[in-house]
Amino acid sequence: MDPVARQYEAYPYPERDPAEEAMRLITGSPSHPVELDHFLFGGARDWSRPFRALVAGGGTGDGLIMLAQILADNGVDAEIVYLDMSVASRHVAEGRAAARGLTNIRFETGDLLRASEYGSFDYIDCCGVLHHLSDPDAGFAALRGALVEGGGIGAMVYAPYGRAGVYEMQDALRALVGDDPPEVQVAHTKALIQSLVPTNGLKRNPFLNDHAHGGDAGLYDLLLHSRDRPYDVDALFDALERADLAFVSFATPGRYDPRLMLSDPVLRERAGALTYRQCAALAERLVGNIKVHCFYAAAKGALSRIAEPSPASVPSLIGVSGAALAESIFKNGVIRGEVDGVGFQRALPKDAAGILTAVDGRRSLEDIRRMIGWEPGRFNDLFATLYQPLNNFGLMRFSRLKRAAAKPSSRL
Ligand SMILES: C[S@@+](CC[C@H](N)C(=O)[O-])C[C@H]1O[C@@H](n2cnc3c(N)ncnc32)[C@H](O)[C@@H]1O
Structure with a gap:
């Protein structure tokens, strides 16, 4: 096999x-x-x-x-x-x-x-x-x-650089325990991790935690995989x-x-x-x-179909609430976010809070603009300022999925 x-x-x-x-x-x-x-x-x-x-x-x-x-x-x-x-x-x-x-x-x-x-x-x-x-x-x-x-x-x-420490550990473990049955490999690996020298690459990589939180399967997948090419x-x-x-x-x-x-x-x-x-x-x-x-x-040759803001676009926030972002604008005059230790901070006027609280995955940008009663020019400029960092870090997307929802199924 x-x-x-x-x-x-x-x-x-x-x-x-x-x-x-x-x-x-x-x-x-x-x-x-x-x-x-x-x-x-x-x-x-x-x-x-x-x-x-x-x-x-x-x-x-x-x-x-x-x-x-x-x-x-x-x-x-x-x-x-x-x-x-x-x-x-x-x-x-x-x-x-x-x-x-x-x-x-x-x-x-x-x-x-x-x-x-x-x-x-x-x-x-x-x-x-x-x-x-x-x-x-x-x-x-x-x-x-x-x-x-x-x-x-x-x-x-x-990707290779963020997995610094993984590939040399995979090679080291192959040399040390590669011929053992899987459960014995896992046991030896756990013991080795406890006693790694401080200079070891895995130990020095704070962004890798699959082996600490992923159970035996996580450990095996990260360090004992037989075929893994970044x-x-x-x-x-x-x-x-x-x-x-x-x-x-x-x-x-x-x-x-x-x-x-x-x-x-x-x-x-x-x-x-x-x-x-x-x-x-x-x-x-x-x-x-x-x-x-x-x-x-x-497929190559197909038109690029990445969404761009337009009056008919329907924005959704993913993994963050509009209320939390609005509160941050009121308190600190900024929105902040972070992905894997890399953050963004964007100063925004208090007015921007109104846009963010109105984003519900159903209202279009035009609906939101009319709701808060702004001129298109002012609305578009401010929306572009807040959209850029939220899009960059995966927090705002456009889709009519919820708007088109027919009758929701039951959910746990
Ligand atoms: C690391 S897991 C990822 C599982 C899932 N996609 C996820 O993100 O949680 C890799 C999965 O790919 C499957 N796999 C590997 N090679 C495959 C192949 N040639 N055809 C179908 N499945 C494969 C494995 O059985 C395993 O379940």
């Missing part, structure tokens, strides 16, 4: 318990429906139309359950195909779907290299999988081949190119803007003269702690 297949039968990852579905819905990038609409469908998808998605390498179901639950809540006629080669992982994902009473998922066991045998898809999620394939290029190409015209992909691959920005863009895919955007574009990391005006100007790809590659090196690249891509 292939060692990666063996690993995910023994250690479905991430470790999840269906009983916990009653307590919370795990959300994130890629594949939040509002976010995928924003990046792939101009924030203007007509959600009354049927939607077919593939979750390729769906694992224990994080992306799957988020997608299926949010689409069900909003009454979208969706079929989501879960595909994974691990039967043990599928059982966990099935248990989670059953706990929520979700009926919009079709479970399949198989190889994502045969994705197109399951039909063609408006959207494909492939999170944390491609870097584990023996032939990742074949994986990228298989996903591309299963897209409908105009469809898109949301994916995540590991992509720097250039390697990622090259892989997309070879698969005839066009890069659309990273989920948090601000993480890839080197000007946010350069204070010297000469260097900022030089960075400003680079291509987008060069900028992103530079930012990755300057910031140093990007562990994964979470991105959206579409």
